[in-house]
Amino acid sequence: MLLGRVVGSVVLCVLYTGLEGVPMLLVQPLDKTGQPEGRTLVAADATRMAGPGELVYYEGGREAAMALDPWFVPVDHAIIGIVDALHLETR
Secondary structure, three states: OEEEEEEEEEOOOOOOOOOOOOOEEEEEEEOOOOOEOOOOEEEEEOOOOOOOOOEEEEEEOHHHHHOOOOOOOOOOEEEEEEOOOOOOOOO
């Protein structure tokens, strides 16, 4: 499970069969302290409910392709859920 923040959306001009109605969102990956880490990525929103500014958890690779119905559509990342709160221990 990976954490990220939705920073935007992507408008598709060509749609692969099986991805109809699945929003594509821009996600900024976060490190374990909740700070931005790395480049933004495009993730298919399996929840179909995430929006800009929301904290989400996502998967990549095979797990991402299995998160959508039908399975094994060509996606590299998929949003699995929306995070209500994040509590980090301070050391």
